[in-house]
Amino acid sequence: MHRILILGGTLEARRLAERLRGRADVATTLSLAGRTAHPAVQPVPVRIGGFGGAEGLAAYLRAERIAALIDATHPYAATISANAARAAAAAGVRLLALRRPPWRPTAYDRWTEVTDVPAAVQALGAAPRHVFLALGRKELGPFATAPQHHYLVRSVDPVDPPLPVAHAIYLLARGPFAEAAERELLLAHGSDAIVAKNSGGEATYGKIAAARALGIETIMLRRPQLPAVPSVASVDEAAAWLDHALASVAARGV
Numbered sequence: 001m002h003r004i005l006i007l008g009g010t011l012e013a014r015r016l017a018e019r020l021r022g023r024a025d026v027a028t029t030l031s032l033a034g035r036t037a038h039p040a041v042q043p044v045p046v047r048i049g050g051f052g053g054a055e056g057l058a059a060y061l062r063a064e065r066i067a068a069l070i071d072a073t074h075p076y077a078a079t080i081s082a083n084a085a086r087a088a089a090a091a092g093v094r095l096l097a098l099r100r101p102p103w104r105p106t107a108y109d110r111w112t113e114v115t116d117v118p119a120a121v122q123a124l125g126a127a128p129r130h131v132f133l134a135l136g137r138k139e140l141g142p143f144a145t146a147p148q149h150h151y152l153v154r155s156v157d158p159v160d161p162p163l164p165v166a167h168a169i170y171l172l173a174r175g176p177f178a179e180a181a182e183r184e185l186l187l188a189h190g191s192d193a194i195v196a197k198n199s200g201g202e203a204t205y206g207k208i209a210a211a212r213a214l215g216i217e218t219i220m221l222r223r224p225q226l227p228a229v230p231s232v233a234s235v236d237e238a239a240a241w242l243d244h245a246l247a248s249v250a251a252r253g254v
């Protein structure tokens with residue numbers, strides 16, 4: 001029986017876990033950071049909370065005799081991905097990153113790419129606008145410096161405390177979000193800009209397509225630097241990689 005650790009918090013991590021569930025040769029654990037109050041139900045045993053940096057993760061890999069580590073975290077979760085690379089190297093564990101390819105703008109998109117949230121605030125400019133913020137609730141702080149805008153904020157858990165601005169509406173929702181519903185949302189709130197991450201995948205692409213259809217500017221946070229480790233873009237490829245990795249682990253008698 002090979003023990004597999006998936007670093008999750010994404011749809012892809014859940015899908016990979018589903019794929020591995022029921023396999024007689026692997027015991028899969030899915031790791032979540034514990035950010036959301038009511039995490040989605042997962043198909044395999046879950047552990048919740050940080051490991052205590054790269055050293056803590058390396059100690060966990062050794063103690064649990066993990067044969068392969070799959071980093072299926074969100075492309076903006078750069079710290080845990082860096083830790084995974086260091087920990088896997090330190091513990092001599094095979095590592096694969098499962099990363100969604102980024103979205104690319106088409107000729108009809110109006111993207112303004114920025115490096116971080118303060119730069120997104122700058123890009124909105126001084127004149128009041130109606131802005132849809134599709135960011136994590138912990139990333140909203142810098143928008144307090146631009147209280148002239150009307151904000152529509154969507155998050156999985158409540159934004160607490162709320163932004164100290166006069167005009168903010170909060171929606172609680174968990175994706176996926178279809179393009180037609182996103183278009184209606186943007187129209188209903190008179191949005192003239194959205195601020196988003198280049199998450200990739202289909203579940204949250206609806207807002208990007210809707211902004212394009214409505215001619216609305218998308219202020220897109222660039223992806224952070226991620227470690228250069230073997231990586232694949234799909235659950236199928238990750239499952240195939242795992243078969244190879246486990247065959248070679250078995251051949252070494254580990």
Ligand SMILES: NC(=O)c1ccc[n+]([C@@H]2O[C@H](COP(=O)([O-])OP(=O)(O)OC[C@H]3O[C@@H](n4cnc5c(N)ncnc54)[C@H](OP(=O)(O)O)[C@@H]3O)[C@@H](O)[C@H]2O)c1
Binds near residue numbers: 081
């Ligand atoms: N960032 C996003 O935009 C985003 C969007 C959707 C989902 N998520 C998911 O939310 C989680 C946290 O994201 P983040 O951006 O806050 O991460 P991060 O900044 O890269 O990580 C911060 C710390 O959180 C802990 N951590 C992160 N992911 C973990 C996991 N899967 N299992 C156990 N501990 C984890 C680690 O603590 P220790 O150092 O103590 O181990 C890590 O050092 C990730 O699972 C990610 O996949 C993130």
